[in-house]
Amino acid sequence: MAILVVGSVVLDTIRSPHGEARNSLGGSAIYFAGTASYYTTVKLVAVVGEDFPDEGERFLAERGVDTAALARVPGKTFTYAADYGENMNERTSLSTCLNVFEDFHPVLPEEYRRGHTVFLGNIHPSLQLEVLDQIEDPVHVAADTMNFWIHGQRGELDRLLRRVDTIFVNDSEVRELTGETNLIRATRATAALGPSTVVVKKGEHGASLYHDGRYFCVPAYPLELVKDPTGGGDAFAGGFLGYLDGRGSFDGVSLREAMLHGTAAASFVVEEFGPRRLYGLPSARLEERVGELRSMMRVD
């Protein structure tokens, strides 16, 4: 099978207590494609400007990502700048310049328009819908979102949620989305909005899955140093959905297994600024961490 991912490609300037990166490769589509490509074929739908660095082209080529629908247009690539505070859980956004992304309205190539597992990265819900409208009979539709859209584009977001199989949210988003402070009630209330599968990402506290009335929890991979949390959530989605598409099954057992792969994928990305920890990373290293996670959940 194959996954079609629509999202942003960004040049990030990030500062954390553990260092700094300037105009570093980033964006939801990059992190997702970089990790999902360990498991399946990934088709990237995104836009970059003339300043898109060779590093980005090399990375996508190394990961074997299909870039037929990566538009290269005049102008500058989307840029973003943020600081992480001492405890690494709070991010302060400093600037967001959409640049070429501002007029991004992808028209999918004919061969992208049927089937596929689809990942709608964290972009405007109306853009997520615009893409979804171009696809007939998707195998599985997953989406990410954020507080900004939950507050500002609730109508569009609700329309989207009714057409989504899997939604990825973090613990603060799931509360804001539903108005429930209790995480369990918030998770169930999210499922009632449409998605049959709800994945709640909780950073250092791991992630939980709600599907078919059953909860499943995975701890975070135990890292002694997180340099840059940026992209961790998209990498999680990439490992999770990549594994599922590669396996060709979206049943309960597959979804639970996929949680381990998402967690392992995210653990590599946050160890370095940008996706650079993935450069040259053999897939056996991902499998190793999946094995370690399994042992963290096993009594014997």
Added chain:
Amino acid sequence: MAILVVGSVVLDTIRSPHGEARNSLGGSAIYFAGTASYYTTVKLVAVVGEDFPDEGERFLAERGVDTAALARVPGKTFTYAADYGENMNERTSLSTCLNVFEDFHPVLPEEYRRGHTVFLGNIHPSLQLEVLDQIEDPVHVAADTMNFWIHGQRGELDRLLRRVDTIFVNDSEVRELTGETNLIRATRATAALGPSTVVVKKGEHGASLYHDGRYFCVPAYPLELVKDPTGGGDAFAGGFLGYLDGRGSFDGVSLREAMLHGTAAASFVVEEFGPRRLYGLPSARLEERVGELRSMMRVD
């Protein structure tokens, strides 16, 4: 075997978004004894005043707790008052009156002075040491503490930690204890202070165990309504240590299994104000939740 627990018995006045309880049975020793007694014999070392309610005596009798070393003295029982805010994670202490607890210096009965699993509830570290000094060849020593002692009594606390097998801390305490913001580093640094087993309690995010270089994580039991988190940590310790003492083994497999029992025990206590959810609760209900937790950690 049997567990000796030293801690506070308190009359709590607690307000949360889900109700209020006035002069309700509480304190670390009550929650610990109430839950550990599902697994083993519990000997309670504590003090109460003349106002200690019949409800308390009935509860301890129902749970079969040995109260030979529960001192009943003239004066008032320890009282405590606190409010929980909307998200239930922040507690504001309103008043703490030690009353009869102020002069509490227990002299253990002769038959309490050898062997035993020992739980030193969250009281002044010098009092914890005073009790420990009276016991020869304890089977296993576990202790709880809090930020107040971490800041104010660090020397005493460090002396205690060198003599403790298992330490219970929450995620903010483990950071303050070690000065490490990363939870994994903080956990390892805590083990370096003495305890061979570190249990980090994370409320709605579950709990993690570090022992013999290996991490193990358990999710919280999925509750849709937490009325009063007070005593959850002590109930966790009670289920955890009670299970271990009842099993008569403290090896890695037993410790990991005990994490499930601690989690299940805590889940009942926080469903109601005080320990009242335990009144008449059959042990089969605890086993049920242990089974559900197991399924939340299992892929198949």
